[in-house]
Amino acid sequence: MSERGQPSYQEVNDAVLPTMTTFTWRYWTALSISVTVMIFGFFAPWWYQLFVGVGAAGMSRAAYWGTYLGNFIFWIGLSHSGTLLSAVLHITQSDWRKSIYRSAEAMTLFSLITAAFYVMVHLGRLWFVHWTVPIPNVMGLWPNFRSPLMFDVMAITTYLTASSIFIYMGSVPDFATVRDNATGLRRKIYAIMCFGWRGTDREWHRLGWAYTFFAVLVIPLAVSVHSIVSWDFALSIVPGLHHTIFAPYFVCGAIFSGTAGIVTVMYFLRKYFHFERYITEKHFNNLGKLLLLLSLIWSYINMLELFTGWFSGSSFEIEALRFKLFGFYAPLFWEMIAFCAFLPLVLFSEKIRTNFRLMLWISIAINIGMFTERFLIVATTQPRKFLPDAFSFYMPSLVEIAITIGSFAVFTTLFLVFVKVFPSMSMYEVKETLNLPTRKGART
Amino acid sequence: MSANIIGVYQYADDLLDAAGRLKASGFDEIELMSPIPLHGVEKVLGPKKSVLRRFALFGAIVGGVGGFLMAALSAIVFILPTSGRPIVPWPPFLIITFETTILLGTLATLIGFFFSANLPAWKDRPYLPAFSDNRFGVHVGCDEDAAEKVEKIMLDAGAEKVERVKT
Amino acid sequence: MSVSVREALGAFKPAAIAVGIALAAYIAGWVAYEVFFPGTAPVQPIEFSHVIHAGDYQIDCQYCHIYAARSTTAGVPAVEKCMGCHKVIATDKPEIQKLTDYWNSRQAIPWIKVHDLADFVYFPHKRHVQAEVACQTCHGEVQTMARIERVAPLSMKWCVGCHEEREVENGRDCWTCHK
Amino acid sequence: MSLIKDLFTNWSVWRRPGYFESFDYSWGMVIDLDRCTGCEACVVACTAENNLPIVGEKRFSENREIKWIRIERYWSGEYPNAKLSFIPMLCQHCDQAPCEIACPVSATYHNQDGLNTQIYNRCIGTRTCAVYCPYEVRFFNWFSYTWDAPLEQQLNPDVTVREKGVMEKCTFCIQRIREAKDHAKDDGRRRLREGDIQPACAQACPTKAIVFGDRNDPDSQVAQMASDARGYTVLKELNTSPSIVYLRRVDQEHV
């Protein structure tokens, strides 16, 4: 935080706490729209699908996986923003992280929840989903841990647990602040939520250590999560999916789309919660640089994938590639290349990196591109596998489209609830970046 | 023990100063309260050792061993061969092992945190709401007859005010 | 001023108690259903007593359940079979008169299945009878039951446990029992 | 505890792949493409034996048909020298099946008879196995299918009717294998004999293009035919070790 106009501790509290208690008409509108869309776009079609069978979706023979799994990867990818970035920056002691990491972690958590929803939506028999949980049962039968899907189950469970703990533990001192500034029932709820936190030297010390441990544990975990998601695909022998490059490709794409997601969220927080003093050009600039780097890595890996596929000369790979590049879904492919490989190149310019509005649009475009990538992964590979006689085609159905839209509403709803429950900016950590009030300091 | 005295400070260096003086006067039960983590507390109150890292390590080891055994034993308890792969193949099971290591490591760290930070606070503890905002505080638990001495030290170190709280 | 969780928790006491009562009531209702309408021992259309037939008179199981050694199903005796004896025996009892009514109107008795396996389970009585597994192993001490009651859990773990104990060939293969 | 002890004492055993070579039977098929005429009697026979649903025109048009065995057709050449070849495609019961590894709940695995199994009631419908299958012979119940009364009276009681959300595929008519084993036991035989079992497709085949038997038995017809010079396995480069050996159709250009 720059010296110029540095806020005081009290001002930090005053900036954040009201965001939790003031409910504008804008907020209510946004919330009611997103809840409506969530119910009618997500849960209603899902219920319908549970009732009639997964046939309500557009998947069919050969294209056994569709939009649901594409969206699943997208949301898992988006979740790689917060926790991973927050942990990395925490370890590297980058102070600029502190004003944005809370909302970034919330993004992680909520995209993970959305992704977990997609696993359920995808399942043919949701009512037996507990068979994937390793608990003793009347069948004496356990899940198959050799399956990449079980890696997934384990990874997502761990990631969800670790992320929730990470964000919650980071918020405990702030909950105490909320408690101290609230009255009535709200005070009591937050009193429980902060465990009776007092901010003693002992508590701070333990929290510091615990937080560092979490960060250290979460970094490899986050990398492993998207690698594992990629193995769902790469461990199959489907041409176009069976690539060793898939794990880094997915991880890089995940961080890419997650970072873009942070930029988007940051923009809105800054705008509607008036965090201008805390979320500054510096943040946009730094994240812009990160986006640029990731975009370059992403393009490189993409090129590798296409090149190795083509150069292999295998009929399977070439047909898969041909369909991806020039088939029915080719426009989407080229849109993805434009948004994720070429558009981010403008971030070489610092002027653009520090232009909030442009950054917003670029970040949204990147996520549209990444969403397309995930869709293409499922839509272009499976219908063109090995036996030409079994070639088919995949087109999402109305139910799938509705659920896709609805899942964004799920995420938004969760986020809208979050900003009223959690301080959306970490107060104590922002205070940490300010000058410590000392008598000496007061004198000078 | 019967007296709980809290001193409120506007400045952090005053607080540390007060803590140092109290420590020097032979009071052991000193707690500092602040809205942000304070650096340099250890210099004043002596180094802190926490069992946290042991919890983390223990959790991770249990998670790792347990995870692998869960995968391996559940494969052996009902042998269902798949794809010509071994019943207990280590590469995929290492992934499971890795995940459970992290999972239990995290959970153990959480438990360790609660354990070592003395949380949640089931019993009432001395506190003032200003400590989460912009004030620093020190709490000393002492005998009734030492209370006045403590209050004096606190005020000398520049306390804005000194309060006695009941618990 | 002081702070802790307890005070706050106290505020939620009424809510917690209300939830507790509701839960207890719910569970009590559930248990009541299980107690008053036991799924394991349903009321049959005719109060047929195995105690009299299998217990007192020592009639062999396969005298009535004639297909047990030959087929997947043990077979419920046809009404004709019952009438074979009950044309003369105990004709004055009300339950036997019920039987006679069924016989006279040429209607089958709608017995309620107590040992009801799921449709995807293939259970051949034949193999088990031939392997000299006593009927009582799975059906309990039938000769002491006035009303047939399911004693065994009939869960997969239970089946497999027995297969294991007896070292049944391919006894753990899913397709041995599932279809 | 004994399990853990078992794990360590038998560590090398659990770690050894290729266990299927020691299976009791290794059911396999030889399909002679020179005999196969593409008449599709096998397709209907399979439908009838295994309670395959009638999905209806709309669902068929969405590629949701369920045919455990199907005839694939490949053209070569142009008119007037065009040639059409047929190949029946059904679950290959691969020894190293890509699908088996995929199932998170072990609903599909390799059993003692060398069969690639599918346990319907265990399936939760992730469809991973179908994605992993290179032969496209796994079918998913996108809906719960019904039969117009009284067509349901035809349903085979030895085969479960699958509900929505369940994967299914060719079982090599496991119900017939089970029945044959049952009869063998009644006769006091430990092992099945050649010809005890015929899956519905092989039985119906009017040209006897499909031969079924135990590949572990070197004297069996399948074992002998599999070593024919015309023998090959489909998509061998994927290293799935299928249990079905095809005998290439003879191309006789000069008549």
Added chain:
Amino acid sequence: MARKKNPGSKLSRREFLALVGTGTSVMAGAGFLTAKFSRRPVEQLIPYVVPPEDYIPGVAAYYNTVCNLCPAGCGITVRIREGRAKKIEGNPAHPVSQGGTCALGQSGLQVLYNPDRLQTPVTRRGERGTGDFHTVGWNSALTTVASHLDKLRLANRGAGVGLLTGDIRGHLDDLLIQFLGLMGSGRYLQYAFTNPTNLYSANAASFDTAQLPYYDIANSDFLLSFGADFLGMWVSPVSYSRAYGDFRQGRREGEDKGPRRQRGQLVQIEPRMSLTGANADIWVPAVPGTEGALALGIAHIIAGGAGRFAAALAEFDPPRVAEISGVEASTIERLARSFGDAKAPLAIGGGGAAAGTNGVPNLVAINLLNHLAGNIGREGGVVFNPKPAFGRTGMQRHGSYLDLLAFVEEIADVDDGVLIIAGTNPLYDFPGDERLVRALQRIPLVVGLSSFMDETMQYADIVLPVNSYLEGWGDDAPEPGVGMRVASISQPVVAPLYDTMDVGDVFIRLAQRMDRDMQRAMPWPDFHAYLRNAWRRMYDKRRDKLDYVDFDAFWTAVLEAGVWGETRRASQRNEFHAQVDYEPPVHAGNDVDYPWYFQPFVSQGFFDGRGANLPWQQELPDPMTSIVYGSWIELNPRTANELGVDEGDILEVSSPAGSLRAPVWITQGIRPDTVAMPIGQGHTSFGRYATGRGANPLSILSAQVDSRTGAFAWGATRVNLTPTGERIRFVKTGGWSRTLDRQILGPRSGETQEGGDHG
């Protein structure tokens, strides 16, 4: 439980208690109900009141009977569980099917369990053809018919009664003749457009035996097939498919196999590639109807200008034949050489070759090839069957298209004529010819015996539901046989599902309701008794030769085996005394307005359309195109280019007799000057699965007939094609139909897989 005082609340103690009480009871009720509904529904065990004999639940029984879905007469074995038919298999003991079945035969169960079966007799209420019927009891329906017949008979006008059936063989045939004889009528005709009338006629002309010979494909080594789709639905598909397997690869190990000989070679000559064409080594697309010329061209080369037919063959030199048939002269010479050099060559003709106006001359020319090859009566050649054990041969029974028309019109001309129709559906099979419908409309009483309300039944006054072939009694002498005398019995494998009767029973019951003479002449209680009686007579004749204690033992044995046969062979005949000549085909429509030959073909799944109401058949991909649930018109890519249409574009197909619409299927397997369409769809009334699906190509055919037999020439119409601009997506299983160089059909010949492996 309840607190005495609730400080924050304004509730009184009473209210609070009430609230707690209500809440508790509601929750308890909810728990109770959840427990109730979470439990699996109760299943009941329903025992028999009196168990049937030899019945074990859970154990399957097998019964042998005869398939009735096509005239081949395959023996089948039906699997029964708990009194219900579960599966049809070929009867391994039956020489026709030898354990195999065809796709249609497998679907027989859906004839039995078809949801659209007629369950009770119905009588017409509305206009004919509107399908407005109401149900009546058997008693009233039979009485109505019987009184009508009785009246005619007593008035000595019994000749006004006609009986039109499908393919009925065996003792049922005898019973019907007897019934009609008692009525004083000789009007009995069997008609189906697939009946090989021309083949009978050509064989009669060539060899003096009006029968279908048994083509010994299995032992032949060079098979020249002129349009005969014997692997499809031609004459006896299962038997010939079985033979084809052995023809290609010899007998299977373990069976009694002859010396391993060279792989048989198959040449298929037809304008549109049929299933047999797809399996042939060489497919020769000749101009439709010119197969005879081609046969004579080949004969010309083989005979080499010598022999009895030298003069007749003289003008059929390769260049001229090439001009007629559109087949290159070099190909003709090659075929002739191969045919001449083969050890056991065989030529068969059928399908399109027999379905022109020149069907008989074409087939005679093909017979000439067999004669020249000297394979008549020899192994691997044309084997004639002995006289069947009972019944008449097809030539005696079948009527041609012209016969049928005359038959119906005659009855219409009689006062009070009665037409009884059983097991045939001429209104579907018929070309776009209004004469039949007009004649039917004029007949005062049309009685239908059928399981389904098909197109013809729509014109009946009374429809009596008959048993499906799995519910009734019958017997059969398959035609063609397998070179020896075979008879099979069909028995009810399940109890009738509905209130239905055997066809034979209907006539016996009718007789019982007529006057005393009729009753006395047909004294049997039911058809089963009649049949048993008839077999007893057969048994009595052969008692000495047969190795059974008594008739009952014989009868039980036959029922168990489902088949009974005598290894008697027909005397060998090798005389060929027909006039050999080529007659150019006449096509309806000139080649300017109607530029394309139109070749309807019998489809694998539906046969002549009777399989269209079976959902399994509707869902069975067509072997050549993989299309299901619809019809299509096959076009050569060149034709499609010319018309500017693509796959799925809907064409208007118009002929001199009418027009229909069908989507385009582009295939390499058809001549550019020919278009083809499958028969079987386009039903206007045939149950829920068939009605209103696709188009019926027969409906736009001109009423062309064979010049000699009067048989319907369904391959002799030309059409014009007009794109309509509409388009559909085909419902089919197949994706792409090229292998893209992937190793699916095996390594190229001469390579083993190890060598060709690149993985």
